[in-house]
Amino acid sequence: MLPRQGSTIAGPMDDLYMFIFWLSVVFFIIIAGQVVWFGMKYRRRGPGEKTPHITHHLNLELAWSIIPLLLCIVLFFWGFDGYMKATVVPGDAMEIQVRAKRWQWEFEYPDGIRALNDLYIPVNKKIRMVMISDDVLHSFWVPEFRVKMDVLPNRYTDVWFESTIPGTYNLTCTEYCGKGHSTMRGSIKVLTPVEYEDFVKEGPPELKNMPLRELGELVYKSRGCESCHSLDGSRRDGPSWKGIFGKTEKFTDGTSAVVDENYIRESLMNPHSKIVATYEAVMPVYKGLLRDREVLGVIEYIKSLK
């Protein structure tokens, strides 16, 4: 019924869930069983059949009012307790700033490094997400951690978790936010302490040895380039990358330049300094969002596109 337990509170929450589940099964069997059983056992045998005139039974009615009430009170306290444990942030948590915007998740580590959609964190460490939205309501949900909190535009909300098993966990937006709501996904990648140290120094582990051109293609597909730059020459919000390396571009201020390594780097870090003629200044700034190796990868990838 429930996904893998990836955090410290998943276990206790699942226990409560299963308690309610079995409670429900028992009550359902009692009620449904009787309904079906009575329907069969007391089937009308003929016209004029008489039935007993039972109007009420005080003790029975009190019992089935009070016992469910007591069970509900148990559920309330158990649920409240679990809720407090899940939402009150412990003091020693590492803080990650989260900015939700249509339709992606931007993360910022305490040291200022930024990440897009994929967040690498160490295992067995308390992490606190401090969240705000750039536009409409979103909601941060990691099912396997059992944590969820809406992300608002006018104030910060937070959520915390401590993951117990290294692995990749789905992050999914769960407050309707428009066209891209169902693709506003990300992942929380939980690393062992050693892997995490490595990551802090050199970036995501699986990308460390990836050839630059392949890395560039990955960045193209996963960091938003694809939505504005085509590979086949067709025009989108930005110029197509097909055959662009070595080309001379004209800009809106009348100047022009050759598309080389420096130009590509500048376009990523400071995109509005040179706008290609007939295009608008809509490209997001990638400064802080790409590691050095990723920039090199993008350059190699663009070079390869004839």
Add this chain to the structure above:
Amino acid sequence: MSQTLESAHGHHPAQQHHFATMEQQFSAAKLGMWLFLATEILLFGGLFVGYGIMHNRHPEAFVAGHHHLQRPMGAINTIVLLFSSFTMVVAVWASQTNRKKLLIWGLIATIACAGIFMVVKYFEYSHKIHDGLLPGKFYSYKGPQVEGEFMFFSFYFMMTGLHGFHVLIGMIVLAWILIRAMRNEFSDQYYAPVDLAGLYWHLVDLIWIYLFPLLYLVS
């Protein structure tokens, strides 16, 4: 063996056929009107709650905005409406005691007071429009202001506007009652429409009694 339905002869012409007696009909109508007034209280209540919350969040903006309101005009309107409630009570009493002339004068006085209210309101609104003290995106006041002051005017216009709309409706209803009164339709046997219109009018007055201090007086 068809049976004639219970005879409908010999009852007041205003009695509807599904009621057994005029008392039953009046009783139902009165209950209906009270229920309707309850819905009006809840409707305005939402605006009061919204105002309260926003005032709490932006106290300086709301106080600053409130200082632009003309208290004397608000006070005149309050007195006018209170007086109109009095004339309405007189009209209802007159309808219950077969005093046709007094009923008509009471209704005319009430409508006149409502008219005065709307005229004063017109002057108040014009002044604000002239100064650019308008709701939402229309706010264009150029003088010294606090950030967010436009929100006070959003509420001011929504609340007094909705109230003014109810005053207008009241005037139309009372005019219709007046015409019926002039046609001799009311007596101690049948005065329900006057009574119910009176109830509505008192509610309109009551809402203003809450609006005036909240918007004009509270700092």
Add this chain to the structure above:
Amino acid sequence: MADVKTTGAHVHGEAAHHASYLEENKGIMNWLVTYDHKRIGLMYLWSVLLMFLVGGLFALLVRLELLTPGEDLMNAETYNRVFTLHGAIMVFLFIIPAVPASLGNFVLPLMLGAKDVAFPKLNLASYYIYVVGAIMAILSIVLGGVDTGWTFYTPYSTSTAGAVTLMTLSVFVLGFSSIFTGLNFIATIHTLRAPGMSWYNLPLFVWGTYATSVIQVMATPVLGITTVLLVMERVFQVGIFDARLGGDPVLFQHFFWFYSHPAVYIMILPGMAIISELIPTFSKKTIFGYRGIAFSSIAIALVSFLVWAHHMFTSGQSPLTNAIFSFLTFLVAIPSGIKVFNWTATMYRGSISLKTPMLYAMSFLLLFTIGGLTGLFLGTLATDIHLHDTYFVVAHFHYVMMGGTVIAFIGGLFYWWPKMVGRMYSEKGGALSAILVFIGFNATFLPQFIMGSRGMPRRYFTYLDQFQPLHQFSTVGSEILGAGILVAILTLVASLRKKPDAIANPWGGSTLEWEAQSPPVTHNFVGTPVLEHAPYDYRHAKVEG
């Protein structure tokens, strides 16, 4: 038939021989300007059924699109509009008006022994207000559509393109129809009861309708002001909900749910009211715990106003707020449980006839129980964190609204159909529809509890591959459900081709409407009915069926 004295009453057990309300004053013009609650009820009936079919069609389209994670029939933007319209039409144009305005209008005065409702002209006005609201809503579909979800959360709803303002205004208009219906029923129940009919002699359908009407009158105005504020924000940027202007988007949620939570009890109380009639009649046994059910209805109506923020546990509100609302939510669950136990106990040692209305009533008992029990997961704070805004919630509310109200509504239609149109329908068709609906409904929604628990969010156009098998199962279920609904409607419509053949009391019911002819005369009763015994009293009855 139960012993109710009616002055000069006609002989029981025979087909009608006074001109009925259908036969007198024929012609469409006479229907359009009628003050007769029975005719108004029928006009509402065909209107809400039409809206139900439109909303249902949108649902089938949603489920078809979800057969695969990819784009099948429509793109994401169209999908967002389709699910929004499914919700908005079903909530505002179907389920809120349906039982009170169609069955309630028809049956209530008959049950009270009255000739009509307290304010017949207002009743007709309510209907036309509904029609205007419906036209505005349909227009908004055509003029750009709405893609906000039926909950219209800000800031998305104040900034997205489309006909949001028009649809919001249509909701404002429809609210008046609901308020006036509720107001009318309260006045009717207070003032037009037949001689001898004290409050504790009222049928439970009346108690349920009364409780519903109280909510309609008290809660709907708040929806009215909420829609006004939303339009003001969208058109004039007044600043109340827009964060950039200093407003609070979560405040919208408070305003919205202050109405919309009580609204779900406007939806379920009439359904429960119907069940309270069906079970005793088809068990030929007095209702167990009459006062328990009556008071539970009132308790539900009152407590329903205290729990709205349980829709907002993850909205960023304080833990104290969450604790208060979670606690109150458990309180509102208890009266519903009491009712289910009482209905089940009524069947104990009854003389049970498994005719179509009873099949639907028994379906209700099973499905509403599941719906209610799954509410426990959501009222419990810790589990709600995981389940909020997922398919679990979607499954929960479909179990209570459809497995509950809609199934009770269809059961009620089959029950009162002979009274309304004077004809018996094919029992085979009715039973087939009940079975298809039960199977189809469970196949559609039971998997959704699992999907939600496993990570499937709401309002998703595409999804992870792991959810595909359950989505496909659910879609197949929706087709079976749709077929069942179709069979139900066709069965009822087919009966209209027959000559009138229904007797006054085909089911052996004990409430006053079964004393009237099937269909009734225009003024309902021949003579004034006087109540001689409590409803559901089968001790002296010579009931057949």
